[in-house]
Amino acid sequence: MANSDFALFMGQLFRRPHQVVALAPSSRFLCAEMAAGIDPAAGPVIELGAGTGNITQAILDRGVAPENLHSIEMNPDFCERLRARFPRINVHQMSAGDVGTLPVAGAQAVISGLPLLSMPLALQRDILTGTFQRVKPGGSYVQFTYGPKPPVARAVREELGLDWTVSRKIWWNMPPARVYRFTKPA
Numbered sequence: 001m002a003n004s005d006f007a008l009f010m011g012q013l014f015r016r017p018h019q020v021v022a023l024a025p026s027s028r029f030l031c032a033e034m035a036a037g038i039d040p041a042a043g044p045v046i047e048l049g050a051g052t053g054n055i056t057q058a059i060l061d062r063g064v065a066p067e068n069l070h071s072i073e074m075n076p077d078f079c080e081r082l083r084a085r086f087p088r089i090n091v092h093q094m095s096a097g098d099v100g101t102l103p104v105a106g107a108q109a110v111i112s113g114l115p116l117l118s119m120p121l122a123l124q125r126d127i128l129t130g131t132f133q134r135v136k137p138g139g140s141y142v143q144f145t146y147g148p149k150p151p152v153a154r155a156v157r158e159e160l161g162l163d164w165t166v167s168r169k170i171w172w173n174m175p176p177a178r179v180y181r182f183t184k185p186a
């Protein structure tokens with residue numbers, strides 16, 4: 001990660017703490033775990049809360065064609081940086097709550113760097129409902145969390161009937177984190 005990206009992240013953390021909600025950008029170890037299930041031949045990928053692009057880079061490192069990556073970010077300064085850093089990906093400046101309206105069909109996964117647990121229940125519901133409108137059957141919603149509980153509220157998990165798996169703890173991240181993969185059985 002370039003020093004200028006780190007400085008931008010910390011500046012936005014200071015100005016918009018309730019949107020960024022992280023002590024630092026995700027480490028390359030956490031980013032690699034977030035992208036671990038991606039198959040470049042399995043269809044488009046949607047990313048939520050791309051920030052300065054650390055997870056974006058890990059998704060591209062899996063071999064995904066840049067044109068097949070759709071990164072949603074609401075912060076205009078982060079969007080500008082993403083477009084400069086990854087000129088061929090699709091950067092959408094919008095709320096992740098509108099992911100269901102994205103003109104992308106049959107995505108293999110939605111990879112989220114959002115601070116989901118700190119969001120209101122209604123926004124979580126919009127994000128998860130929209131996700132499962134955009135992914136193909138068997139597709140997943142991937143979300144990291146620093147805490148001990150699943151990062152999707154119980155009410156939303158139960159409404160949508162979600163199953164999940166959880167990774168080992170990624171210690172080389174500040175703070176350490178786990179990655180959850182949520183799927184919706186047919």
Ligand SMILES: C[S@@+](CC[C@H](N)C(=O)[O-])C[C@H]1O[C@@H](n2cnc3c(N)ncnc32)[C@H](O)[C@@H]1O
Nearest residue numbers: 019022025026049050051073074075095096113
């Ligand atoms: C914890 S940072 C993660 C940044 C980066 N993905 C990483 O892992 O280093 C959360 C990001 O989500 C973005 N964000 C927060 N709420 C959002 C929303 N409703 N829609 C889209 N992006 C949002 C913030 O602007 C910020 O870039």
